[in-house]
Amino acid sequence: MSQAVFKQTGQSAAGARLGVLKTRRGPVKTPFFMPVATRGVVKSLTPKEVKDTGAQVLLSNTYHLHLQPGEELVKRLGGLAKFNGWEGPTLTDSGGFQVFSLASIRKITEEGVTFKEPKTGDEIFISPEKSMQIQFSLGSDIIMAFDDLTGLSLETRARTKEAMERTHRWLARCLTEFNRLTKDLPDGQKPLLFGISQGGLDEKLREKSLDFVQSQPVDGVAIGGLSVGESRAELHSMLKFMSLLYDPARPRYLMGVGHPIDFRWALLNGIDMMDCVMPTRNGRHGTVWLKGDRPVNLKSLRFATDKQIIDKTCDCYTCRAGYSRALLRHLFKNSDPLAGRLASIHNLRYLARICEEI
RNA sequence: GCUGGGGUAGUGAAGCGGUCAAACACGACUGACUGUAAAUCAGUUGGCAUUCGCCUUCGGGGGUUCGAAUCCCUCCCCCAGCA
Numbered sequence: 001m002s003q004a005v006f007k008q009t010g011q012s013a014a015g016a017r018l019g020v021l022k023t024r025r026g027p028v029k030t031p032f033f034m035p036v037a038t039r040g041v042v043k044s045l046t047p048k049e050v051k052d053t054g055a056q057v058l059l060s061n062t063y064h065l066h067l068q069p070g071e072e073l074v075k076r077l078g079g080l081a082k083f084n085g086w087e088g089p090t091l092t093d094s095g096g097f098q099v100f101s102l103a104s105i106r107k108i109t110e111e112g113v114t115f116k117e118p119k120t121g122d123e124i125f126i127s128p129e130k131s132m133q134i135q136f137s138l139g140s141d142i143i144m145a146f147d148d149l150t151g152l153s154l155e156t157r158a159r160t161k162e163a164m165e166r167t168h169r170w171l172a173r174c175l176t177e178f179n180r181l182t183k184d185l186p187d188g189q190k191p192l193l194f195g196i197s198q199g200g201l202d203e204k205l206r207e208k209s210l211d212f213v214q215s216q217p218v219d220g221v222a223i224g225g226l227s228v229g230e231s232r233a234e235l236h237s238m239l240k241f242m243s244l245l246y247d248p249a250r251p252r253y254l255m256g257v258g259h260p261i262d263f264r265w266a267l268l269n270g271i272d273m274m275d276c277v278m279p280t281r282n283g284r285h286g287t288v289w290l291k292g293d294r295p296v297n298l299k300s301l302r303f304a305t306d307k308q309i310i311d312k313t314c315d316c317y318t319c320r321a322g323y324s325r326a327l328l329r330h331l332f333k334n335s336d337p338l339a340g341r342l343a344s345i346h347n348l349r350y351l352a353r354i355c356e357e358i
Numbered sequence: 359g360c361u362g363g364g365g366u367a368g369u370g371a372a373g374c375g376g377u378c379a380a381a382c383a384c385g386a387c388u389g390a391c392u393g394u395a396a397a398u399c400a401g402u403u404g405g406c407a408u409u410c411g412c413c414u415u416c417g418g419g420g421g422u423u424c425g426a427a428u429c430c431c432u433c434c435c436c437c438a439g440c441a
Contacts, residue, residue, distance in 0.1 A: 038394050097393045227392040255393035262392070277394045284397045301387070340397050
């Protein structure tokens with residue numbers, strides 16, 4: 001762990017932490033939201049469009065980029081930033097989420113996880129070491145530990161403790177490999193490494209996991225294993241519980257949360273950074289947020305003759321440029337990709353503004 | 359005018375005597391989406407009732423049959439070829 005990666009600079013009137021996270025591509029202001037660029041780009045958007053929403057950091061994915069086009073190719077092309085044109089820092093997820101989302105095609109052993117891609121027939125093995133190597137080759141600025149994430153169904157719930165313990169063992173291996181890979185880099189050029197805590201909806205496990213991760217020389221602490229199907233009340237209650245357990249000196253990253261209501265709650269409970277597919281996926285599917293965290297589906301018939309912009313209080317490109325709800329509905333109904341782009345921009349700006357205004 | 363093919367729910371298109379309110383696709387409407395197997399997925403889509411169900415439909419009319427979108431007669435309309 002390099003010294004003073006994170007510095008708290010204050011607290012918002014509402015109670016959110018304000019601070020600065022230092023990365024090798026420069027400092028970023030916390031709190032911040034990371035748009036998801038799984039395959040290297042935020043679906044359908046240019047880097048400039050993403051940046052103009054106020055985004056500072058992008059999230060990309062180890063698993064997907066390893067499959068296609070492969071980290072060696074990305075490395076040869078100069079790393080992610082050169083490859084995709086995003087000049088700010090990029091955080092890469094470790095492939096851990098795919099242990100959960102691709103549960104039906106994967107097999108976990110202590111050594112690592114084997115995935116059998118149904119589309120390509122490829123068999124992919126990812127271990128903690130392998131995940132570090134891939135992320136390092138991709139040129140990630142914030143590397144995530146490879147974790148074992150389990151769901152909430154009865155049979156997976158039984159695995160919560162086991163998954164947490166394995167995540168801890170794997171974190172140790174990640175650290176060793178990370179140190180090996182980065183030992184020759186000067187301090188300012190090292191990527192950061194974040195550890196991930198698990199524990200499901202069990203407070204004791206959560207506390208134990210946070211304690212363990214924070215005992216390790218990681219640059220940041222991530223909360224994994226939430227937003228996997230639990231109720232809002234359960235999510236909020238756990239976030240409140242954990243808010244008293246964080247190391248004040250390190251950034252806290254809540255993985256996968258992006259519904260504005262949960263987002264605000266997290267910020268008011270000590271979280272500094274988040275990512276989520278919701279603004280972009282829902283945007284592409286036609287749903288945008290209105291002031292008050294109210295989602296509306298632009299495809300709905302009731303917008304057919306609506307001359308208003310999405311939200312007159314919004315300063316995103318889509319709203320400033322004056323695209324009416326009626327036009328957006330028309331574009332959605334005709335499958336014009338511009339519709340999803342404009343809605344994604346609006347939703348990304350919506351979350352960025354929460355960070356700026358909370 | 360002759361010969362052949364065809365007219366099915368918003369559209370295209372199956373069905374060719376009962377299990378047909380009628381496959382499937384598209385369209386339409388509604389909903390879902392939280393570290394992206396997701397520009398995706400689910401439900402509804404004749405009327406009424408919306409729980410069993412009831413009613414009216416497959417170009418029009420008339421037959422045959424216990425029973426027809428499906429067979430026969432007739433009329434109307436489309437398409438192709440020949441006059």
